[in-house]
Amino acid sequence: MDLNRLKYATPLQSFVDTTFFQELSRIKLDILKLSSEGQKIYTSVNLENLSKSSVGGSIFLNSQSFDQECWHGVEKDVVISGTLYNFNTIEEFKSLDKQKFLEDRFKDVWERSKHDINQAVSFDMISFADLKRYKFYYWLCVTCFIPQLLSVNIIKKVPIDGVEEIQKWFNMHSKEWVCLLDKKGHILKYSVDAVENSRALCIRDTSNVPETPSTLTKNFLSIFNYHYPAKNQIMVNFIRTNDSSFAYDLKLSSEGTIDRFKVSGWERNAQGKLLPRVTDLSALIDPLKIADQSVDLNLKLMKWRVAPEINLKVIKEIKVLILGAGTLGCYVSRTLMAWGVRTVTLVDNSTVSFSNPVRQSLFGFDDVGKPKAETAANALKKVFPLMDATGVELSIPMIGHPITNEEKEKKEFEKLYELIKCHDVIFLLMDSRETRWLPAVLANVMGKVVINAALGFDSYLVMRHGIYDANDDSERLGCYFCNDVVVPMDSLTDKTLDQMCTVTRPGVALLAAAQAVELLVSLLQQKAVHNVPAGEKNFLGCIPHQIRGFLNEFTTLKLETPAYKHCSACSSAIVQECEELGWEFVKNSLNNPDYIEELSGLRDVKREVENLTEDITEWNIDEEEEFDIIR
Template structure:
């Protein structure tokens, strides 16, 4: 008789499977290459009509994997039967290529053999192996399936009549009774038994119940069946190989000759169409016996070129580019967590909503670094427009933005951020920040009140506030709002070749007991911010303040912050890194600064933040390529963060702010600095100055 030939099993991996593997790799597996269980399903072979020729085309059923394949409890789709397997994902293409595939294949083969001879579990007969390498940056997936099937010697043979139309042997009523019985099974059966029944032509049973189900059934009336993924008229599908081995191993005395139905009917055929299932009688040499050792097996799937080798699924072209960019940003950060900082809480950083006051040089660089950290919500606020001097220093603008008077800076910067990374929720707002010492005209009070209300709302809606403006007094109102609302406030300011980056401390009522309160940008000042710039010099041990106009009547060289070109990017990056270090500290806003001993390398410990220290102030000197970590205590008469100012703001609201804007000296009177200033003046008047010293001054 002819040797039994089989149609090899094929695979079909849906894009959802690769998406789920990507998520699993990034969030759970990380660098692990441990084997994980998965499930798939396959359907019987099917036939479709060619629209052009009208002829039928046979299509084999493939083993299908989907996004649900990682959940072993999910039921297979309608008309499908389950198959279980093992996935092993490698971290590099080199590891994937160098994997000991024979060893892995033999492990799965042994599992099938154990189910065949020891555990009597037919569900394991269709086990498969899947090796993968996921190139997550390019959305390319290399994979190779194996469907281990035993090689039995001598081989099974098919009766001389071959595979025939099942209707010829079983009849329409018999096939209909089998089909109806299969519909009543709660869990689809990949393999099942068939016997005559007194109630209907046939009834079905489970494969593992072979002995009891066929106890009183003559051998010539026993039928074994399986869901056949093959559509070939003469070659049954791959699952039959292991089914026959299972029967020979479990029931050697009654399985030398078997009646087999290759079940291929998912629905009852309509009038004039045939049943698709095939019937055949297979036999094996009666003298052959199964040994206790696991037989050899075959089953590696061939690639698209018909050779033994892996396949490639390239989903980059069909994926939404925005989603690709979003996942790529996360991947770069998660690689850092996998390899270096397993305790890094990236979600806390990405979920932090940041408000940037100032969209100039500092604002542009801060935005870029925040996006690199995966921050998704960034709002920029600025009142100026892009000028021709900006693009070379401010990386979110180009020449076209300067034309026709220039685009509004905040909106333009947000637009460019979305072009760089579409996944960022960036918005720009044109708004002037009212400042103390800059009186509000009567006709503009309502507009300023609305501007303040809008700024208050923005502060409420964000978690971290960056002060990136180019004047001292413009930082006052955000300092007050940030302190009053308990927000993280990060301040950055530039000199010619030096910079200051600092975090503001919390208000006194929020500081944990026993913890020193850290100062804000104004805590070292002895006068309130106003439309003046101050220079403090020391004369015979006493501080002398020289004041001039800060924003009005400035000359051209005073209109811009004149700094070394590389300074802003250093300060901006330091400001963002200070924020991320603070967010990773268990105390967050209340994280203590490093002690003086911690400031000096190499003894500097990592501190309680997984990213290292969370200093109060960082003062950098580019001329010396040197940084200093400074801790400044809060001042109880500070015009920005003291309780005197915050309580007045919370009590009087906009009226208090308007008074600060309009009245020179108001903040000094409110905090008591006026008395301190008068005492200093009295002291200076009591000092005798030599004329020579005056000339030097």
């Protein structure tokens, strides 16, 4: 063994903060997605305060490592850049040919550093982020290289002069890793032209091992030898920030051309083995944050490959009001939550009964007797604590049901008005037609999106209401009441139990709830959600007006009906009267059965029908001879 051969210490040690992996998670979800292309990362090497136990400088990575702007103006520290390659599967990470990866990185570094020796220092990192378990596998390498036929031997240790001046020069030139001393001892920036007349090469040394330079020295000597192959002896000053700088006279012996290199650089783990490291953050990160990112992960996986155009932000930020916390309300709430909706308010005036939990997914046996709306909201927050879910116990004033307590019902109206005003989307999921009437009118007054779902025994209706526009009412889709020629009336009084409750096949509610939410999501992908034509398509598919499903034949129909000019809920006369009179309009509607008929024009329609019937009755055929009868 040649005892004079120059030995080297570890180039740089890595320390990776948990915030680095948190930011990597975000970048993986929002930027990288399925890409394994290199992502630039940055850090600085602080050589000022190395502890005596440290073997050298450190690469410290944190959340700011992904932002180049954070490293501008860093004094004294040496800023270095690297590249992160994040793989999509643990198999890809494990099966990567690590030596070939190093050699490919060397080629990049070599080409850069031949033109600028300060580009000879960089690092690379490979990783796999298991975002479901919050485990991060990574391996860092600092590429170090030297020609296979170049040997570096120590001739002798020599005294070093002017260390303080060289240290000051390096402090003033934080981007420089090397400099030259000319024959008069002047400090020069490294350049190809200056190499020939230089007396010494000065290297910023990251090692803290006595009289043993960093392995990065190989890179600088390789480039020096490439620039000046005829110079086989050079004094090298290894400059450190403490008082341990030293100098050697080195002999560079090359037995041939520089065409093949020895490349190294993979970092050893804590046990000193050439193996990757793994960081498990599941126990350290706030579980709520994990849940938050995990919910987003499920949706963003869709965006990566299947539907890259989908706007998840508009879905997440939408505020939804669900009127009716029964079977439909529970299923709609859960489906909205699965789509990433975070703000949901449920409204109901009843309590959980013994028959509810088996059909209504947000209730359990222990909830019997509790208010439905509040219990459902609490159940949503148990599933996902970051849900902004609120339950409101409220009786909605119903047309056809005269007022019995004006003070109480006026407060209920005002509460309903405020709820609709502060939400973006209204789901009408109540048991009766008359309960849906007032919210439908108020939604038109305020121009809100309304999704309506109603159930039969083996059929269902899902529809979106046309949105009223006082300035343009010519082409508008109809609402739930546009096919009626009568005003909704009391359908509950004196009814048997089976007539008062929604008796339906259990699977019908799931079908209707799912399609109601999917209809909303498709609608939200449009630039403007107001009065999107029926059947219009986007990347998610068709956006129908109405969906009518029939479970007895397992068929589905897509229908379209225009707004009816005499509609009891969305005609101009109704909307404008409600907007102008407010509670007085509601009071008149509830107390006077004829008020809405007269206001909407349905009374005139009824008269025309009655007159037409009278005309037909008077048209009596008595004399066959006046007609050509076919026998």
